[in-house]
Amino acid sequence: MPAFNSTSTQVEQVTAFRHVAIIGLGLQGGSIGLAVQEFVPGSSTTGYDLSPENRARAAELGLVHQVCETAADAVRDADLVIFCVPPGAIGEAAAAIRDAIPADALVSDVGSSKQAIAKALRKALPDHLVIPAHPVAGTENSGPNAGFAHLFRNRWCIVTPPEQTDLVKLSALVEFWETLGANVEIMTPEHHDLVLAVTSHLPHLIAYTIVGTASDLEDVTQGEVIKYSAGGFRDFTRIAASDPTMWRDVFLSNKEAVLTMLQRFTEDLTALQRAIRVGDGNALFDHFTRTRAIRRSIIEEGQDDSRPDFGRGDHNGGVGRDS
Amino acid sequence: MPAFNSTSTQVEQVTAFRHVAIIGLGLQGGSIGLAVQEFVPGSSTTGYDLSPENRARAAELGLVHQVCETAADAVRDADLVIFCVPPGAIGEAAAAIRDAIPADALVSDVGSSKQAIAKALRKALPDHLVIPAHPVAGTENSGPNAGFAHLFRNRWCIVTPPEQTDLVKLSALVEFWETLGANVEIMTPEHHDLVLAVTSHLPHLIAYTIVGTASDLEDVTQGEVIKYSAGGFRDFTRIAASDPTMWRDVFLSNKEAVLTMLQRFTEDLTALQRAIRVGDGNALFDHFTRTRAIRRSIIEEGQDDSRPDFGRGDHNGGVGRDS
Numbered sequence: 244m245p246a247f248n249s250t251s252t253q254v255e256q257v258t259a260f261r262h263v264a265i266i267g268l269g270l271q272g273g274s275i276g277l278a279v280q281e282f283v284p285g286s287s288t289t290g291y292d293l294s295p296e297n298r299a300r301a302a303e304l305g306l307v308h309q310v311c312e313t314a315a316d317a318v319r320d321a322d323l324v325i326f327c328v329p330p331g332a333i334g335e336a337a338a339a340i341r342d343a344i345p346a347d348a349l350v351s352d353v354g355s356s357k358q359a360i361a362k363a364l365r366k367a368l369p370d371h372l373v374i375p376a377h378p379v380a381g382t383e384n385s386g387p388n389a390g391f392a393h394l395f396r397n398r399w400c401i402v403t404p405p406e407q408t409d410l411v412k413l414s415a416l417v418e419f420w421e422t423l424g425a426n427v428e429i430m431t432p433e434h435h436d437l438v439l440a441v442t443s444h445l446p447h448l449i450a451y452t453i454v455g456t457a458s459d460l461e462d463v464t465q466g467e468v469i470k471y472s473a474g475g476f477r478d479f480t481r482i483a484a485s486d487p488t489m490w491r492d493v494f495l496s497n498k499e500a501v502l503t504m505l506q507r508f509t510e511d512l513t514a515l516q517r518a519i520r521v522g523d524g525n526a527l528f529d530h531f532t533r534t535r536a537i538r539r540s541i542i543e544e545g546q547d548d549s550r551p552d553f554g555r556g557d558h559n560g561g562v563g564r565d566s
Numbered sequence: 567m568p569a570f571n572s573t574s575t576q577v578e579q580v581t582a583f584r585h586v587a588i589i590g591l592g593l594q595g596g597s598i599g600l601a602v603q604e605f606v607p608g609s610s611t612t613g614y615d616l617s618p619e620n621r622a623r624a625a626e627l628g629l630v631h632q633v634c635e636t637a638a639d640a641v642r643d644a645d646l647v648i649f650c651v652p653p654g655a656i657g658e659a660a661a662a663i664r665d666a667i668p669a670d671a672l673v674s675d676v677g678s679s680k681q682a683i684a685k686a687l688r689k690a691l692p693d694h695l696v697i698p699a700h701p702v703a704g705t706e707n708s709g710p711n712a713g714f715a716h717l718f719r720n721r722w723c724i725v726t727p728p729e730q731t732d733l734v735k736l737s738a739l740v741e742f743w744e745t746l747g748a749n750v751e752i753m754t755p756e757h758h759d760l761v762l763a764v765t766s767h768l769p770h771l772i773a774y775t776i777v778g779t780a781s782d783l784e785d786v787t788q789g790e791v792i793k794y795s796a797g798g799f800r801d802f803t804r805i806a807a808s809d810p811t812m813w814r815d816v817f818l819s820n821k822e823a824v825l826t827m828l829q830r831f832t833e834d835l836t837a838l839q840r841a842i843r844v845g846d847g848n849a850l851f852d853h854f855t856r857t858r859a860i861r862r863s864i865i866e867e868g869q870d871d872s873r874p875d876f877g878r879g880d881h882n883g884g885v886g887r888d889s
Contacts, residue, residue: 401794442790478805534778537806
């Protein structure tokens with residue numbers, strides 16, 4: 244059967260996993276399902292979501308080849324099981340299907356904090372090989388409708404293996420994420436949590452805070468806040484529209500690193516506050532000049548769009564924020 | 567001369583100003599010059615910039631009909647003079663050409679704080695009619711190259727007239743901004759400064775702070791911050807790339823309102839910090855849920871782009887930020 248041979252050969256070339264099971268069919272899980280179907284021809288995907296509505300929608304959208312009615316059914320024949328549920332729910336979700344996950348299957352996840360999740364998965368699945376991962380990609384949308392196959396393209400996926408691990412399975416997982424379009428970086432869970440605390444968790448906490456502050460004012464109406472949001476505020480509202488359950492769990496599961504970064508942020512904010520109060524224009528100017536360089540580097544490395552204002556609005560850089 | 571008549575009639579219809587002088591040819595001044603040339607046929611525009619390089623570039627780009635070598639030459643025959651220089655420089659710039667500004671010309675500006683600027687302009691031009699304004703539109707770019715004619719389209723322009731003013735000239739200024747594509751709102755300078763402190767000045771201060779914090783870490787490299795910036799950090803860097811001189815002046819000229827809003831922000835941040843420290847998941851979840859609604863309203867009112875992640879990257883919502 245040449246057709247079969249060519250397919251199977253192709254599968255060998257593409258990734259070592261022939262059956263990927265996805266637990267949780269939201270933005271991340273749905274996107275992985277679509278990406279595997281598009282980039283890993285010949286492999287099969289099964290999926291499960293706790294919510295019957297999400298399961299039905301995932302089936303309609305074809306996020307995976309087969310949406311199962313139980314998590315156990317979804318993982319039964321899998322050689323790669325990826326948990327795409329909120330960090331706080333992973334331990335329980337994994338423990339519930341411990342006996343259904345094949346002994347030789349590789350277990351991974353997409354959670355935004357890694358130390359707490361690695362610990363929860365080790366506890367839930369003491370006899371399985373677990374290699375946690377975190378694709379640093381997404382949008383402010385969530386749920387099965389938010390997924391798309393190209394979510395991971397040119398984004399980084401951080402893999403945080405335990406000190407002793409199966410290097411063949413590790414390289415297979417790295418290859419898997421590269422096949423989905425991601426650039427893979429390997430680091431310790433401790434370092435991951437520190438890095439993400441500053442590049443992702445603190446920014447989200449700040450955005451959630453300022454949006455809350457603006458909506459609680461008595462001397463400025465919410466209508467005015469919305470009307471004049473192009474002045475800069477609206478950029479924060481996008482981040483502050485992210486999934487509340489996931490973010491609650493992120494902050495609780497990466498508490499120490501977030502509080503450490505928050506402490507440094509508060510010190511810096513206090514220094515700028517003082518500069519404003521005493522009218523130290525030079526201190527403000529020097530700080531504001533320094534922060535410009537980072538923006539340039541981010542654009543140079545392809546991690547953001549160089550079009551002014553993210554290319555909002557029309558040609559010439561679109562209508563945007565200012566002053 | 568029917569051609570002339572039709573032109574002049576058209577001018578009556580379009581705006582009451584036949585000669586607009588623009589002092590400062592950066593993002594705002596350059597965009598006004600281009601917008602007047604595109605939307606106010608028959609009117610003439612002159613401009614001046616303190617920097618010889620900016621004057622040369624403005625002439626190359628044709629930001630105004632005529633770039634003058636002195637500010638006095640630019641305003642000599644104007645019936646509308648718009649100062650588009652940093653808030654801290656407006657008083658001096660206006661005083662320097664007091665005698666050159668025609669007695670019946672309307673003087674306005676585009677500054678991001680209004681009480682301090684109104685005071686500076688009153689002091690510099692005691693015998694002229696001054697009606698300050700603030701178009702809430704822009705991008706993170708600055709300088710003559712950043713201007714474009716559609717900058718003000720569907721953005722708000724806040725006009726803050728003194729209590730006693732020339733209503734004919736006021737309505738002419740309102741009409742002028744509407745002709746450039748803006749929606750005009752009239753409010754007191756005091757209220758403007760409070761509203762912008764929360765919708766624009768505080769977000770910028772926060773963004774400048776967190777970008778500085780991230781670049782000063784010793785346990786996370788700047789390379790890592792840049793690499794994983796898609797996790798949310800990059801959105802702050804765009805705002806923190808704005809013009810340092812202008813923003814120094816904004817914070818110094820709207821000090822009281824900014825410090826007031828900063829105080830409220832700090833209180834709210836401390837409350838969330840405490841919720842994380844004590845592990846109060848419900849408090850976090852409730853706060854994060856509340857902030858989602860504002861995002862929806864901003865998109866409904868056309869003040870932002872509903873495409874996920876501001877439509878960065880490719881179809882389906884582009885590659886973006888997450889966890």
